[in-house]
Amino acid sequence: xxxxIITITFxxxxxxxxxxxxxxxxxxxxxxxxxxxxxVSIVAVIALDGLIAHICHKLQNRVNPFSRFFSVSKRxxxxxxxxxxxxxxxxxxxxxALVKFPKKKIAQPGSKEYIGLYLAESASGEAGxxxxxxxxxxxxxxxxxxxxxxxxxxVAAVNFILCVLPALALRYNRYSLQVIYKGLERRENxxxxxxxxxxxxxxxxxxxxx
Numbered sequence: 132x133x134x135x136i137i138t139i140t141f142x143x144x145x146x147x148x149x150x151x152x153x154x155x156x157x158x159x160x161x162x163x164x165x166x167x168x169x170x171v172s173i174v175a176v177i178a179l180d181g182l183i184a185h186i187c188h189k190l191q192n193r194v195n196p197f198s199r200f201f202s203v204s205k206r207x208x209x210x211x212x213x214x215x216x217x218x219x220x221x222x223x224x225x226x227x228a229l230v231k232f233p234k235k236k237i238a239q240p241g242s243k244e245y246i247g248l249y250l251a252e253s254a255s256g257e258a259g260x261x262x263x264x265x266x267x268x269x270x271x272x273x274x275x276x277x278x279x280x281x282x283x284x285x286v287a288a289v290n291f292i293l294c295v296l297p298a299l300a301l302r303y304n305r306y307s308l309q310v311i312y313k314g315l316e317r318r319e320n321x322x323x324x325x326x327x328x329x330x331x332x333x334x335x336x337x338x339x340x341x
Contacts, residue, residue, distance in 0.1 A: 132224040135293070143169055146285045154281045168282040172270050176290045179270070180263040184226070187259035194258065196250035196305065201257070208306040211299055220300035226256075237308075243315040246308060253305045260298035264291045 150165045187194075195201065211217075239245035267290035271283030 134222050135224050142289045143173055150281050158277060168274060168278060172273065172282045172286040175270050175273060176267045176286055179266055183263045183266060184259040187255045191251045191255035194251055194254045196254040201254040203302055203306040203309065205306065208303055211303040216299050216303035219296060223297050223300055240311060243319060246312045246315060250308050250312060253301050253308060257298045257301045260294045264294035267291060
């Protein structure tokens with residue numbers, strides 16, 4: 132979270148300075164509007180992202196993490212890893228803690244119910260980040276359109292990057308979660324089958340094969 136705050140602060144200052152030297156002489160607006168416009172845009176986009184995340188979390192039961200969109204193949208995971216998702220995900224804030232479901236560590240790797248909930252949280256979280264990345268450009272319309280290059284576009288671009296990075300990280304992690312879930316599902320199915328008596332005897336299968 133500290134890294135995110137530093138990034139947002141740095142980008143805010145950079146946009147204000149860039150506007151001072153590039154946009155203010157052209158559009159002839161005061162310094163106070165420059166600072167206020169950037170800060171208001173940042174607060175607005177953060178509030179919008181928060182609202183979208185809240186809605187997606189509430190609707191997570193309607194998300195199918197095994198759908199075509201949310202399913203992740205091994206090839207996709209390798210591509211995301213090559214793009215740096217494995218490295219930079221360590222520096223992303225764990226916003227799951229805000230809804231009492233931290234995602235930095237798998238707390239119950241042997242529980243199918245827990246992994247299923249983890250997958251739903253991951254999928255709804257990714258959906259929220261993608262929607263937030265696109266919806267962030269709506270802040271362009273908060274000010275007269277002549278200022279779109281001063282406030283809207285720069286802030287929305289930063290927001291886009293800060294939304295896409297965790298979306299890709301969640302997708303990278305979900306491949307392993309899907310593998311764990313399917314493994315637990317197979318184990319459960321085997322236990323059900325082996326619990327059916329055959330000639331009065333229920334065959335026992337060693338846990339070691341799993």
